[in-house]
Amino acid sequence: MGSTITLHQLSKTYPGGHRAVHDISLHLDAGGFLVLLGPSGCGKSTLLRMIAGLETATSGEVLLNGRPAGELPPSERDMAMVFQNFALYPTMTAAQNIAFPLASRGDDEHTTTQAVNTVADRLGIRSLLTRTPAQLSGGERQRVAMGRAVIRRPSVFLMDEPLSSLDARLRVRLRTEILSVVRHTGATTIYVTHDQAEAMALGDRIAVLRDGLLQQIGTPDQLYGLPHNAFVASFVGTPRINLLDGTLYAPVGGAMTVSLGTQRLVLPQDMAHTHQLLRVLQGQQLLIGLRPEALRIHSTPAPYERPLDATVTHVEYQGHEILLHVTADARTADVPHTARVHDDRPAHRNPLTTAARTLLGRVRGALPHRHHPTPQSPPPLPGHYHVGELLVRARHGTTYRPGDRIPLLVDLRALMLFDTSGHRVFPQPTHRPDL
Numbered sequence: 001m002g003s004t005i006t007l008h009q010l011s012k013t014y015p016g017g018h019r020a021v022h023d024i025s026l027h028l029d030a031g032g033f034l035v036l037l038g039p040s041g042c043g044k045s046t047l048l049r050m051i052a053g054l055e056t057a058t059s060g061e062v063l064l065n066g067r068p069a070g071e072l073p074p075s076e077r078d079m080a081m082v083f084q085n086f087a088l089y090p091t092m093t094a095a096q097n098i099a100f101p102l103a104s105r106g107d108d109e110h111t112t113t114q115a116v117n118t119v120a121d122r123l124g125i126r127s128l129l130t131r132t133p134a135q136l137s138g139g140e141r142q143r144v145a146m147g148r149a150v151i152r153r154p155s156v157f158l159m160d161e162p163l164s165s166l167d168a169r170l171r172v173r174l175r176t177e178i179l180s181v182v183r184h185t186g187a188t189t190i191y192v193t194h195d196q197a198e199a200m201a202l203g204d205r206i207a208v209l210r211d212g213l214l215q216q217i218g219t220p221d222q223l224y225g226l227p228h229n230a231f232v233a234s235f236v237g238t239p240r241i242n243l244l245d246g247t248l249y250a251p252v253g254g255a256m257t258v259s260l261g262t263q264r265l266v267l268p269q270d271m272a273h274t275h276q277l278l279r280v281l282q283g284q285q286l287l288i289g290l291r292p293e294a295l296r297i298h299s300t301p302a303p304y305e306r307p308l309d310a311t312v313t314h315v316e317y318q319g320h321e322i323l324l325h326v327t328a329d330a331r332t333a334d335v336p337h338t339a340r341v342h343d344d345r346p347a348h349r350n351p352l353t354t355a356a357r358t359l360l361g362r363v364r365g366a367l368p369h370r371h372h373p374t375p376q377s378p379p380p381l382p383g384h385y386h387v388g389e390l391l392v393r394a395r396h397g398t399t400y401r402p403g404d405r406i407p408l409l410v411d412l413r414a415l416m417l418f419d420t421s422g423h424r425v426f427p428q429p430t431h432r433p434d435l
């Protein structure tokens, strides 16, 4: 049976002053599977090592089954770790390596052999058991390492990029196997990766970290469709989201307009009133997020689409589709550094409370800007913009060349808006617009 893991305001500052993990709170149920996702150096391994007891926290605490684990040495936490380059004993066979944890605690030979065979079957390495590590490929060695971690049925698995040294095809295969093996044991699992595609494929729940700060915890669908901020939006999803600088105009009684460079997107006037709250951002700079599926090449808009003119600059063949790099006379936006936006402490987990707080925060944050005049129409557009690049998917078989002008349609249902600090302000706050 897996342990519950609770992190309460956990922080780590290394000697020398580098703050690797900052004030992280989250909870993982027994048997749960959490992926820690973030770019290199964001503090994933530090967090994992604090949970394992290999690193001491500067402040905050780790609770295992509700009890503070601070005093427990790693050996008493009933956890197994698997790393990228897991060291196997080079003179032992695969079977002896897998059996090692059972043999060293004195299990009898018959039980141990049976357990090794069961694990080896599950990992598809039964025929390799007599080989030494030097006679195995990288993927086979990682399977043996998994076998050694799984065999003693720990309460918790901590996996630190266990597949990153393997080739892409093998990674895809092994991650499915890992999922099925750990689910079978019922252990609570934390899996660290910097690969968003791997995180999306594995995760029931994914915690996104940046610079030691928790950005968001959610299902792959939540991270993709309702990212808390521009960083999460840009880190999750392939091809990456298009982020452009823009400005919101909200004339009294009129339709809201988002201007990006020399072009404008007019939002429908009858949007739900949760979305009408966007009006408080009148006159403000925004980041406009358009995932590739928010754009299609066509000249006849549906009611929820708005046109955008674009010119092809580069054509990328992907086989099943074509990726067009286009310019639409807009400025590409940088992803701002956003402070921690998500708190997973139990008291804060009610989505309605969170929604209300987020909304209130947005409105309050926007109030000082109310001195902006409310123009009835957007001001004249500056004549010159840096050319921004958008990625647009085109169907396999279509032919485009650099220089072609194309009619793009923006699907407003998939439009995302972030304020200049990177927080998502549209769609608000827990659901997509009903247009």
Ligand SMILES: Nc1ncnc2c1ncn2[C@@H]1O[C@H](COP(=O)(O)OP(=O)(O)OP(=O)(O)O)[C@@H](O)[C@H]1O
Binding pocket: 014, 015, 016, 018, 019, 020, 038, 039, 040, 041, 042, 043, 044, 045, 046, 047, 194
């Ligand atoms: N022992 C240490 N002393 C000082 N700084 C450290 C130490 N270990 C890690 N760091 C720093 O803390 C930050 C977080 O490191 P950590 O290894 O946790 O990141 P990570 O997200 O696991 O990175 P990667 O994906 O590259 O392994 C990095 O900036 C790193 O340089």
